[in-house]
Amino acid sequence: MIRIALIDDHPVVRAGIVALLDTAADIEVVGQGHDADSALELVRREAPDVVLMDLHLGAGPGGIEATRALRALPNPPQVLVLTTYDTESDILKSLDAGALGYLLKDTPPAQLFEAVRSVARGETVLAPVVAATLVKRSSNPMPQITAREVDVLELLAQGKSNKEIAKALFVSEGTVKSHLAHIYTKLNTDTRAGAVAEAIARRIIRRA
Template structure:
């Protein structure tokens, strides 16, 4: 008696670039055991399609244009019942992106230059509840764990990203909804953690250590 074939893994593709979605759909949809059931270009569409199609796995880009990004969308998807597994597929491998995505509930984090077989294996792994990390992503997490120095907080990462955009103390205070004294306190902590004494030095160190992306 012939064994019954297992049901394919149902996929939702989330990326704000239609050409990228089309390429992924062609690549993944042509693989035995994988089925693309829907696509979405932004957060609202992703959540709506997830509710409508109940995918097993969501392939999630982090940059979704002007609206909520992939991290926020991942958290919303993981709050659904039942929650789909989320596999981040992005070009960004900075520490802050990785940590925020995993904390939001992503089961895996791969980069868009991953070989197809690595992507297929990653999809199958997260559908089984396993964790999948690109080698460079795993190395970043190992470095963070092994680092003897103080860890930059999420709020400090936000300050660093605004510093990299060229904001002064008054603008930082306005953007963060805090006082200038609080901004100066954040900067003091950041300088100490990164071993620098200037704003430019902090930005350069954060980029070099892949704490922020530029």
């Protein structure tokens, strides 16, 4: 029996996913949580094999931070992201945090069940659109937006000034300006608004 913990901040969504998983004879939902803290508490108490993790968890730390915290535990569960977000930033950060799988919430039930089984076995599972995004990134000969540049873009999309971005990332304003120069070159633009618009259009970041 594969023991599952479900982390999602929407009660109705959780109820629907639990009802769906309960139809699989070899999958048991052992608990539900709505944020990063409840995820840690639940995993420590129930020791599930797999955690189904949403990325947006209300006002506190999101699913990426929760995944990183869970994977840092002495006996960590595997994490399968189940979300509506398919941007490059979310995908790369989730995998970097230790998630073994990344699916979208429109995944057919049979594929979700098989993904849970695969992740429980330690196998990587990616939604087709997610796999395509990673392949496109790796095969693109042009310089790619780095993880730190994504951080800058996300703060830029929130309307932050260079000083505010520097403070949030613990770097100097000069470093922020350097990142912006590289971003402008890579996205073929020369304005802050243009960089944000292009990053959203290319699905590098999600709309703020």
